Amino acid sequence: MLDIASLSQLLNQPQKIVITTHHKPDGDAMGSSLGLYNYLIQQGHHAKVITPTDYPEFLNWMPGNEEVIIYTENTELSAQLVADADLVFCLDFNTLTRINALGELVRSSTAIKVMIDHHLEPEDFDDYRHWDIKACATAQLVYTFIVNELQRPDLISADVATCLYTGIMTDSASFRLPNTTAAVHRITADLIDAGAVNWRIHELVYNSSSEMRLRFLGHCLRNKLEVLYEYNTAIITITRQELKEFEVITGDTEGIVNYALSIAGIRLAALMVERADRVKLSLRSKGEFPANEICKKYFNGGGHRNAAGGHSELTLEQVTQQFKQLLPEYKTLLIQ
Known part of the structure; x- marks a missing residue:
């Protein structure tokens, strides 16, 4: 060196x-x-x-x-x-x-x-x-x-x-x-x-969002947010059709996962976005919960303990189901 x-x-x-x-x-x-x-x-x-x-x-x-x-x-x-x-x-x-x-x-x-x-x-x-x-x-x-x-x-x-x-x-x-x-x-x-x-x-x-980005954000929070209180986890999923409908450009999905994490009691939040060739995941967590471990172990990714990302070549529905199925493994950490 x-x-x-x-x-x-x-x-x-x-x-x-x-x-x-x-x-x-x-x-x-x-x-x-x-x-x-x-x-x-x-x-x-x-x-x-x-x-x-x-x-x-x-x-x-x-x-x-x-x-x-x-x-x-x-x-x-x-x-x-x-x-x-x-x-x-x-x-x-x-x-x-x-x-x-x-x-x-x-x-x-x-x-x-x-x-x-x-x-x-x-x-x-x-x-x-x-x-x-x-x-x-x-x-x-x-x-x-x-x-x-x-x-x-x-x-x-x-x-x-x-x-x-x-x-x-x-x-x-x-x-x-x-x-x-x-x-x-x-x-x-x-x-x-x-x-x-x-x-x-x-x-x-x-404070420089376009009108379409704000409408897209409202759609995500009103229609796409799923809260799993049993696991103190919140999920937002976005399809390719929705990206097209709201004219989403690079950067428009950034920070959306943090809104899910801001719900009282939520310790883990996931944003799953369907792209042309894969599903992209962004995870955010609170405290000692290892978001990076989930991304590395299951979704070909990694990152920091409280902010991590990954991807999968499965369908959006399959990735969402896979994510939900792994939550029992982390239940003790999520509900403590």
């Missing part, structure tokens, strides 16, 4: 750098990626952010977004940039399968690979790793990487601060999760001092 002194020395000279993050990037994925991008370009590096897929429109306002390359829309340029890169920063994912076809390009690249992440059980593909499963967001780790590892707090510009604040805010569920420690609040205070306008960031992320 590369040590921080060697990495710092490399970064003292302009390098060709690719920054990438996971499939269907969320606020932390884009916030950490663009935060690092805005840091690197200050030092004269030739840096590019390449995402495996598109991402929600409510993240398009972040500084540097106009420079992002979406792999599925520009495969040849993406492949060339990865092949030519001196360094590849891999943010907010722990295995190359999380970046789809881009993963094999990164694996075969001769570039030095740097992982910055907070997920369990990282794959051993990296040359340098800044990793902590206790961190509330990868954006938090990008901050500590810049400030503590590289010793460059002076380069936390307003653009860097804005992006990193967005990542921390979104992945901590607006600072509500247990891993939002005093240290996290001190970091966000530093980011505000550096120029992140906290109230405006919240408005841009959370």
Whole structure:
């Protein structure tokens, strides 16, 4: 593994750098990626952010977004940039399968690979790793990487601060999760001092829904919510037809599972969405309940204890039934 002194020395000279993050990037994925991008370009590096897929429109306002390359829309340029890169920063994912076809390009690249992440059980593909499963967001780790590892707090510009604040805010569920420690609040205070306008960031992320998204949300809560009080569990299922009917775009389903979890007494919530080739699951839980264990054991996924995801190639009806049938196994944890 590369040590921080060697990495710092490399970064003292302009390098060709690719920054990438996971499939269907969320606020932390884009916030950490663009935060690092805005840091690197200050030092004269030739840096590019390449995402495996598109991402929600409510993240398009972040500084540097106009420079992002979406792999599925520009495969040849993406492949060339990865092949030519001196360094590849891999943010907010722990295995190359999380970046789809881009993963094999990164694996075969001769570039030095740097992982910055907070997920369990990282794959051993990296040359340098800044990793902590206790961190509330990868954006938090990008901050500590810049400030503590590289010793460059002076380069936390307003653009860097804005992006990193967005990542921390979104992945901590607006600072509500247990891993939002005093240290996290001190970091966000530093980011505000550096120029992140906290109230405006919240408005841009959370108060920019389209009319159709609100109608879709109302439909989900009124017609698709199923509460299993015997297991303190709530489920929302969404069909492909409903996605089409409500003109759902990338990002429109984000956060819906949290409404199910907000019901008093509910300890586990599941959102199941029927896509073209598979059913996607998002699980959220409270306390010590291991949502990530269910996703890893039954649904080809994983994640954090209280926020995890997975998928299945079964039908939506079959996945829903499978999920319900495994609840008795966890009943003791769910009703305690």
